[in-house]
Amino acid sequence: MGKTESHILSTAKELKQNRLFMPSGARANSSGNVNAFDRWLVHKLLENIGRPSLSFILWNNEEITSPDIKKPLARIRIKSRYALYKLMQNPELNFGDLYSIGIVDVEGDLPSSLVEIYRAIKSMGSKSILRYLKNPFRQRNSLNEARQNIHHHYDIGNEFYKVWLDSEAMQYTCAYYPDPAMTLEQAQVAKMHHVCRKLQLKPGQTVVEAGCGWGGLGLFMAREYGVNVKAYNISHEQIVYATHKAAVSNMTQQVEYIEDDYRNIKGEFDVFVSVGMLEHVGIDQYQELSDVIDRCLKPQGTGLIHSIGRNQPSLLNEWIATRIFPGACPPSISQMMMIFEPKGFSILDIENLRLHYAKTLEHWLARFDLSVEQFRKTYDEEFIRAWRLYLAGSIAAFTSGNMQLFQVVFTRPHKNDLPWSRAHLYKDHRHS
Amino acid sequence: MGKTESHILSTAKELKQNRLFMPSGARANSSGNVNAFDRWLVHKLLENIGRPSLSFILWNNEEITSPDIKKPLARIRIKSRYALYKLMQNPELNFGDLYSIGIVDVEGDLPSSLVEIYRAIKSMGSKSILRYLKNPFRQRNSLNEARQNIHHHYDIGNEFYKVWLDSEAMQYTCAYYPDPAMTLEQAQVAKMHHVCRKLQLKPGQTVVEAGCGWGGLGLFMAREYGVNVKAYNISHEQIVYATHKAAVSNMTQQVEYIEDDYRNIKGEFDVFVSVGMLEHVGIDQYQELSDVIDRCLKPQGTGLIHSIGRNQPSLLNEWIATRIFPGACPPSISQMMMIFEPKGFSILDIENLRLHYAKTLEHWLARFDLSVEQFRKTYDEEFIRAWRLYLAGSIAAFTSGNMQLFQVVFTRPHKNDLPWSRAHLYKDHRHS
Numbered sequence: 001m002g003k004t005e006s007h008i009l010s011t012a013k014e015l016k017q018n019r020l021f022m023p024s025g026a027r028a029n030s031s032g033n034v035n036a037f038d039r040w041l042v043h044k045l046l047e048n049i050g051r052p053s054l055s056f057i058l059w060n061n062e063e064i065t066s067p068d069i070k071k072p073l074a075r076i077r078i079k080s081r082y083a084l085y086k087l088m089q090n091p092e093l094n095f096g097d098l099y100s101i102g103i104v105d106v107e108g109d110l111p112s113s114l115v116e117i118y119r120a121i122k123s124m125g126s127k128s129i130l131r132y133l134k135n136p137f138r139q140r141n142s143l144n145e146a147r148q149n150i151h152h153h154y155d156i157g158n159e160f161y162k163v164w165l166d167s168e169a170m171q172y173t174c175a176y177y178p179d180p181a182m183t184l185e186q187a188q189v190a191k192m193h194h195v196c197r198k199l200q201l202k203p204g205q206t207v208v209e210a211g212c213g214w215g216g217l218g219l220f221m222a223r224e225y226g227v228n229v230k231a232y233n234i235s236h237e238q239i240v241y242a243t244h245k246a247a248v249s250n251m252t253q254q255v256e257y258i259e260d261d262y263r264n265i266k267g268e269f270d271v272f273v274s275v276g277m278l279e280h281v282g283i284d285q286y287q288e289l290s291d292v293i294d295r296c297l298k299p300q301g302t303g304l305i306h307s308i309g310r311n312q313p314s315l316l317n318e319w320i321a322t323r324i325f326p327g328a329c330p331p332s333i334s335q336m337m338m339i340f341e342p343k344g345f346s347i348l349d350i351e352n353l354r355l356h357y358a359k360t361l362e363h364w365l366a367r368f369d370l371s372v373e374q375f376r377k378t379y380d381e382e383f384i385r386a387w388r389l390y391l392a393g394s395i396a397a398f399t400s401g402n403m404q405l406f407q408v409v410f411t412r413p414h415k416n417d418l419p420w421s422r423a424h425l426y427k428d429h430r431h432s
Numbered sequence: 433m434g435k436t437e438s439h440i441l442s443t444a445k446e447l448k449q450n451r452l453f454m455p456s457g458a459r460a461n462s463s464g465n466v467n468a469f470d471r472w473l474v475h476k477l478l479e480n481i482g483r484p485s486l487s488f489i490l491w492n493n494e495e496i497t498s499p500d501i502k503k504p505l506a507r508i509r510i511k512s513r514y515a516l517y518k519l520m521q522n523p524e525l526n527f528g529d530l531y532s533i534g535i536v537d538v539e540g541d542l543p544s545s546l547v548e549i550y551r552a553i554k555s556m557g558s559k560s561i562l563r564y565l566k567n568p569f570r571q572r573n574s575l576n577e578a579r580q581n582i583h584h585h586y587d588i589g590n591e592f593y594k595v596w597l598d599s600e601a602m603q604y605t606c607a608y609y610p611d612p613a614m615t616l617e618q619a620q621v622a623k624m625h626h627v628c629r630k631l632q633l634k635p636g637q638t639v640v641e642a643g644c645g646w647g648g649l650g651l652f653m654a655r656e657y658g659v660n661v662k663a664y665n666i667s668h669e670q671i672v673y674a675t676h677k678a679a680v681s682n683m684t685q686q687v688e689y690i691e692d693d694y695r696n697i698k699g700e701f702d703v704f705v706s707v708g709m710l711e712h713v714g715i716d717q718y719q720e721l722s723d724v725i726d727r728c729l730k731p732q733g734t735g736l737i738h739s740i741g742r743n744q745p746s747l748l749n750e751w752i753a754t755r756i757f758p759g760a761c762p763p764s765i766s767q768m769m770m771i772f773e774p775k776g777f778s779i780l781d782i783e784n785l786r787l788h789y790a791k792t793l794e795h796w797l798a799r800f801d802l803s804v805e806q807f808r809k810t811y812d813e814e815f816i817r818a819w820r821l822y823l824a825g826s827i828a829a830f831t832s833g834n835m836q837l838f839q840v841v842f843t844r845p846h847k848n849d850l851p852w853s854r855a856h857l858y859k860d861h862r863h864s
Contacts, residue, residue, distance in 0.1 A: 031784065039758055101490050104711060119846070122846070123846070177852055178851075178852055178853040178855060179854050211668075259481075268625075268826070295628035310792065311772075311773065311776045311777065311778050311779075311845050312773040312774065312776050331768075332769070333765065333772075333773070333779055334765075334766040334769035334770075334773055337764070337765050337769070340743075340747070340765075341743065341744040341764055341765070341766055343742045343744065343746065344744050345638070346743050346784065346786070346833055346836065346837075347743075347765055347782065347784055347836075348784045348785055349782065349784065350765075350779065350781065350782035351780075351781055351854070352778065352779055352780045352781065353846060354778070355852075356852075360705070397610075399848065400845075400846065401778060401844075401845035401846045401848075402845075404778065404779075406779075411741050413825065413833035413834075414551070414832065414833045415833070416552070416787060416833075418787060420609055420610055420787075420788075421608075421610040421613050421781070421858065422854065422857075422858070423610060423858040425854075425858075426853065426854070426855040426857075426858045
């Protein structure tokens with residue numbers, strides 16, 4: 001555990017180092033007067049984020065609401081003038097940091113407060129000042145930088161994720177709830193079946209998985225569908241975990257976990273599958289991903305990419321992109337097509353599972369909240385608040401329609417051995 | 433019938449006027465020698481189209497096959513030197529014209545011969561000389577030109593289409609064969625249910641249909657799902673037919689057919705549906721189509737576009753684009769996204785029904801072939817051969833993966849009243 005612990009500490013330290021510069025005394029609540037300029041700033045802030053149905057409570061307990069809002073859905077407490085100035089400067093980035101260190105707080109349900117902010121900003125369209133002019137697709141995803149980016153998020157420590165992910169296969173990707181009353185474990189199994197059925201897996205087939213997380217899907221495909229899997233991932237912690245799990249399951253003959261970048265995939269396979277990796281592949285790397293798929297997919301092969309996406313090319317929330325997922329960029333469908341169209345791959349099926357991700361995240365957040373006391377033994381309050389905000393913010397993003405989840409099934413253009421309908425995806429659901 | 437007859441004649445005349453200039457005597461079979469230059473041209477032609485497993489038989493009955501082909505799948509007869517020169521000049525455009533007038537012929541099954549040509553050309557990739565550099569998306573689809581383009585194809589006469597389309601709803605679009613043994617009528621009904629289920633139609637909802645053909649789907653939606661339909665089409669013949677059919681079905685309270693361009697759609701609707709129109713909308717008109725949808729779809733509305741498409745932006749076969757469907761351009765998915773992404777519409781589901789269109793066309797061609805004697809009373813041989821080639825060529829295009837059929841379901845981004853799975857599409861199939 002020594003290694004994991006040190007990872008947790010270094011990542012927590014990174015989080016702090018990256019954070020906005022915090023002058024001494026910034027964490028202290030301001031006391032004393034709120035002046036006319038402070039009030040003007042709060043009104044301006046409400047206006048800039050589309051006048052959500054929220055109020056701001058200042059450090060003297062004064063409450064300010066947009067003139068047209070009668071009963072705010074929640075209250076956001078701004079505990080110091082410093083926090084107010086930082087919010088004005090760059091609300092998208094600094095809200096997360098200020099919330100994490102606790103000098104901004106939300107009184108009321110966190111996910112629904114954030115849904116309301118998304119709704120309000122959306123209603124402004126292009127008038128929102130949050131849409132600064134930047135290069136949205138500048139990412140640093142060279143082999144080396146990709147490794148650092150992934151380390152930042154996934155090597156916090158397996159134990160941390162184990163607490164709130166599903167116990168079945170530890171999947172840190174959108175589950176599938178054909179019945180919204182399912183448990184997280186049932187929905188993650190249903191997701192894996194859904195993926196396997198879309199790929200029409202047959203015993204003996206060879207599968208390559210690009211970005212395999214803790215290896216849950218690879219093991220499942222091998223065990224339940226009798227395929228042979230090679231699964232790639234650049235997170236050391238995850239590969240160690242997955243390899244151990246395959247060994248104790250006596251599945252090492254059928255599943256091999258490889259600590260390497262998807263760009264180094266070698267060999268030819270009947271199936272290419274990637275669940276939750278594309279978000280971390282920069283748009284400018286799509287051409288290379290396309291080459292990889294073209295190189296490794298057999299003529300009669302089938303592929304599936306499952307990824308967070310957008311309705312249109314857009315910036316990822318700046319705080320998430322900076323603090324939580326460096327290098328991440330969920331694509332729109334037209335951007336995803338940059339992987340498929342240049343090579344003439346044929347798209348068979350695209351399904352949007354947006355609300356399934358909101359529900360998955362609700363389950364994750366509920367488990368996270370149940371374990372806060374346990375986390376406090378290892379992590380400081382700032383780390384815990386940052387993670388809560390990230391999970392709640394993601395619920396809000398999927399609920400409000402700001403983020404999408406696309407599953408794309410594709411083949412080479414000439415493959416005619418195809419099912420006549422998608423009915424086979426909906427027969428005999430095995431939910432457990 | 434006087435009006436319809438004159439339409440048939442004018443369209444047949446147009447077909448001939450557009451055709452390549454034919455010097456006197458060009459139709460006559462050449463007799464006499466085949467020289468070394470002719471043979472070199474035939475070899476060059478075989479090479480230029482990727483060395484398909486076909487042979488060419490020249491006007492002296494000499495047969496030429498690619499050196500590596502042992503048993504050709506079919507024989508293409510070139511009956512004159514003129515035809516050979518024209519084929520060399522522009523095979524994509526001139527093959528159709530030469531076949532139509534009968535100085536090029538195919539001995540063997542026409543669809544499979546064309547599949548083989550598609551396969552061979554595809555295998556060449558970018559080396560094919562058929563991919564000349566042109567502006568592929570230059571189309572003439574102003575309101576006026578669109579009317580002329582549609583008149584060219586759809587106003588040939590209802591009686592002509594009635595012979596080989598389904599008797600149920602006269603649908604000139606891809607049917608849906610969840611069971612490939614279905615009849616054409618069953619599959620067209622299954623298609624309409626599939627579309628209605630994807631749209632989750634509810635009684636009393638308002639539907640606008642852009643490009644309604646002979647009105648079959650509009651009438652079906654109103655009758656089977658209890659919705660109120662406004663259906664737009666610029667083909668006069670089709671609107672007259674549809675309106676008459678609605679009247680004799682006592683459905684004029686629920687379905688209204690409007691002879692107007694989709695760009696003139698007025699009002700707000702729960703549902704936007706368009707089956708088989710997008711192919712005729714130029715890519716440069718997508719922005720306007722996007723505006724139309726944005727204007728007419730209610731906040732909680734759902735939309736569906738069903739269209740022929742491509743795996744990548746490509747030229748439509750030049751003969752089809754020139755002689756059969758002027759102004760047509762089937763889009764790739766990234767091109768289709770130009771309709772949805774600028775407005776932030778959310779894509780819920782894309783299904784590719786490519787092989788269903790091949791099967792639909794096989795049914796159409798079989799019925800067409802059964803009625804050739806009947807057609808000969810009204811149309812000349814050239815018209816009949818051109819139509820046979822177009823149907824067979826389309827079978828080949830869908831079978832070889834050259835063309836796709838996409839059904840795209842979309843909503844506005846904030847709509848959360850969505851089904852938890854697509855299972856409802858696959859329950860209780862009503863096939864008749």
